[in-house]
Amino acid sequence: MGKPDAEGHGPSDGLPDLPPEWGRVVIPDDASALASEAAQLRRELRRAAGPHRALALPMLVLLIAVLTTLAGLLAVTWPRATRGTDRPTPTPSSPPASLTGRALPALDLVDAGQAPVPLRGLLPAMIILVDDCACPDVVAEAVAAAPAGVTVVTVTEGRAVSTPPPINGVRALADPAGGLRSFLGPGAATALLVDRTGVVTRVLPDLGPVDAYRDDLSALAA
Numbered sequence: 001m002g003k004p005d006a007e008g009h010g011p012s013d014g015l016p017d018l019p020p021e022w023g024r025v026v027i028p029d030d031a032s033a034l035a036s037e038a039a040q041l042r043r044e045l046r047r048a049a050g051p052h053r054a055l056a057l058p059m060l061v062l063l064i065a066v067l068t069t070l071a072g073l074l075a076v077t078w079p080r081a082t083r084g085t086d087r088p089t090p091t092p093s094s095p096p097a098s099l100t101g102r103a104l105p106a107l108d109l110v111d112a113g114q115a116p117v118p119l120r121g122l123l124p125a126m127i128i129l130v131d132d133c134a135c136p137d138v139v140a141e142a143v144a145a146a147p148a149g150v151t152v153v154t155v156t157e158g159r160a161v162s163t164p165p166p167i168n169g170v171r172a173l174a175d176p177a178g179g180l181r182s183f184l185g186p187g188a189a190t191a192l193l194v195d196r197t198g199v200v201t202r203v204l205p206d207l208g209p210v211d212a213y214r215d216d217l218s219a220l221a222a
Contacts, residue, residue, distance in 0.1 A: 104198045105183055109173040112161040117173055119180070124196045124220035125151040127180070128207070129189070141210045142191075143169045147221040155180055195220055 104123075108116040119127075126142055128135075143152045152170050159176040175181065184192070184203075191204040193216050202216045 099184065099189075099192070099200050099203045102200050104194050104200060105179060107175075107177075107179040107183075109155060109175050109180070110159060110161070111171075111173055114159065117171075119153070119173075120198050122151045122153055122171060123194055123198060124149065125153050126191060126193050126217060126220070127153045127155060128191045129156075129180070129184075130154045131157050135207075138207050139170060142207065142217070145210045145214050145217055147218050150217065150220045157181065193217060193220055 104120060107119045109119055111117050119125075126146060128139060128142065130139070139152065139154060146152050146169065154170055154172045156172075156174050157178065159174050161172050161174045189203045190206045192200055193202040193204075193213070195201050201219065202213065204213060207213075
């Protein structure tokens with residue numbers, strides 16, 4: 001054990017004076033003499049750190065849950081570079097069955113001179129959409145099968161009216177406002193039959209052979 005100085009406050013060889021309220025301080029010559037005090041101090045530190053250690057695991061679980069949620073939201077909302085190129089190729093759609101039995105909207109189309117033409121004023125009618133081609137042969141077959149009093153109307157998108165070879169009984173119009181296509185839906189139909197009251201009686205995805213719709217066309221004249 002070390003020796004206290006003359007005043008009983010421990011060795012005085014180069015050490016600063018200690019506060020008198022600390023009392024008599026003895027510095028041992030062998031550090032092992034402090035083993036019991038060190039062990040007690042470690043026990044007290046472990047007891048003090050115990051509550052903090054108990055909270056560490058729940059806090060870690062909560063942090064992982066928050067990070068997982070944020071990662072999921074980021075994956076959903078982050079714009080993908082390939083968006084727009086990885087969409088499946090759309091398949092040809094069938095005309096909605098709900099169109100049959102519905103009333104044709106009061107649409108104003110335009111003729112070759114850009115004069116407005118009320119579509120409902122041409123009823124009963126077979127209305128054929130001819131955006132990609134004039135299809136004169138198919139249109140001529142429809143005209144030949146149409147009974148007296150039934151108008152065959154060809155409609156193109158935009159303001160330019162399709163000008164196929166002259167076919168008697170055909171009324172060529174354009175749909176600049178796109179109202180008819182909005183009613184049908186994109187790619188839903190090539191032609192529709194509408195009776196004199198303005199009700200759609202049949203929707204044709206494509207014209208096909210005239211025998212497939214001849215009876216419905218004849219019924220429009222009733």
